[in-house]
Amino acid sequence: MLAIDAHKLRRTYRSRTGWLRPRTTETEAVRGVTFQVRRGELFGLLGPNGAGKTTTIKMLNTLLLPTGGAARVLGHDVATDPVAVRRRIGYVFGGDRGLYERLSALDNLRYFAELYGVEPREQKRRITELLDLTGLTGRERERVEGYSRGMRQRLHIARGLLHRPEVLFLDEPSIGVDPVAARELRRTVADLRAGGTTVLLTTHYMAEADELCDRIAVIAGGEIRALDTPERLKARVQERAVTEIEAYGAAEEHLAGIRALPGVRGVAVEDRGHVQVLTVQAERDADLHGPVLGALDGVRLGRITSREPTLEDAYVAIVEGAAAHDAPLPRTGPETPLPEVAA
Numbered sequence: 283m284l285a286i287d288a289h290k291l292r293r294t295y296r297s298r299t300g301w302l303r304p305r306t307t308e309t310e311a312v313r314g315v316t317f318q319v320r321r322g323e324l325f326g327l328l329g330p331n332g333a334g335k336t337t338t339i340k341m342l343n344t345l346l347l348p349t350g351g352a353a354r355v356l357g358h359d360v361a362t363d364p365v366a367v368r369r370r371i372g373y374v375f376g377g378d379r380g381l382y383e384r385l386s387a388l389d390n391l392r393y394f395a396e397l398y399g400v401e402p403r404e405q406k407r408r409i410t411e412l413l414d415l416t417g418l419t420g421r422e423r424e425r426v427e428g429y430s431r432g433m434r435q436r437l438h439i440a441r442g443l444l445h446r447p448e449v450l451f452l453d454e455p456s457i458g459v460d461p462v463a464a465r466e467l468r469r470t471v472a473d474l475r476a477g478g479t480t481v482l483l484t485t486h487y488m489a490e491a492d493e494l495c496d497r498i499a500v501i502a503g504g505e506i507r508a509l510d511t512p513e514r515l516k517a518r519v520q521e522r523a524v525t526e527i528e529a530y531g532a533a534e535e536h537l538a539g540i541r542a543l544p545g546v547r548g549v550a551v552e553d554r555g556h557v558q559v560l561t562v563q564a565e566r567d568a569d570l571h572g573p574v575l576g577a578l579d580g581v582r583l584g585r586i587t588s589r590e591p592t593l594e595d596a597y598v599a600i601v602e603g604a605a606a607h608d609a610p611l612p613r614t615g616p617e618t619p620l621p622e623v624a625a
């Protein structure tokens with residue numbers, strides 16, 4: 283039996299705006315996604331902000347009703363059999379909510395174990411196991427208010443696992459977590475998978491998805507644009523050459539000029555302080571050095587380097603391909619290693 287089986291899943295949000303002349307606006311957050319997750323698999327949903335990742339997860343964990351399509355989790359329909367689904371899943375979302383600050387980690391886990399109906403005899407053993415899994419053993423008697431973001435996040439995971447769910451939904455677990463803590467978090471997630479739990483992870487950190495996931499669905503604009511193993515996604519861009527150009531003051535028109543060159547397959551921009559780094563993906567055998575520099579005529583340029591494509595380049599290519607050519611350019615900053623693309 284599959285852990286997750288989503289078929290043409292859809293969700294349209296309707297919201298009313300304006301008070302004088304109220305009107306209803308519709309957002310098609312998820313537009314018919316189909317994918318399957320095998321038991322024991324660590325499956326990644328990767329996409330820019332607003333892609334529809336959280337909405338998809340919320341439909342699968344029964345917090346939101348689909349407006350179209352269907353999904354089964356461990357064989358139970360999410361719309362018609364939500365109680366059975368809930369009993370067998372766990373949900374962990376990024377951020378600070380959901381823990382009692384003034385209580386210790388141990389007391390938080392005891393409280394939630396009680397709430398989730400974990401057998402009293404089982405509680406102590408389970409809590410010890412989970413503190414161990416999440417690397418919190420030794421710190422469990424400290425109040426949560428003194429915990430770092432990474433520790434809180436691992437405590438969230440422990441909480442989500444108290445009732446031994448077979449499928450765990452992890453929504454952006456490493457958001458706002460520093461790189462060292464993020465590495466520990468990834469170790470926890472990898473251990474979870476090694477223990478046989480099916481994990482559906484949403485992230486917009488490419489490296490996280492690359493390191494952890496068995497398969498990745500790239501979602502943009504509410505649709506799945508690619509679904510494959512990290513290796514095969516990377517292979518898609520192996521025949522490409524990537525050039526990074528440092529620029530000062532490149533505008534939309536310059537970038538549009540580069541995009542229009544034959545042989546160019548994608549351009550992303552990252553703002554690093556006062557310098558912009560343009561990443562140009564092109565066909566390997568296209569000699570675009572001159573034309574690209576021509577398109578940047580009048581822009582002050584810094585270092586120009588060529589490198590091998592990475593999974594991040596594959597992701598940029600997929601998301602860029604998904605966005606219409608007149609859509610805003612993807613931009614990344616130091617804290618957000620992936621581009622944000624208008625869905």
Ligand SMILES: Nc1ncnc2c1ncn2[C@@H]1O[C@H](COP(=O)(O)OP(=O)(O)OP(=O)(O)O)[C@@H](O)[C@H]1O
Nearest residue numbers: 295297309311329330331332333334335336337338
């Ligand atoms: N409750 C809501 N009402 C109206 N629109 C919504 C609601 N929740 C989300 N949306 C819209 O639906 C789209 C998808 O949002 P969703 O949160 O699923 O994306 P996401 O991929 O999880 O993005 P992020 O990484 O920013 O969390 C966005 O355009 C968002 O603005």
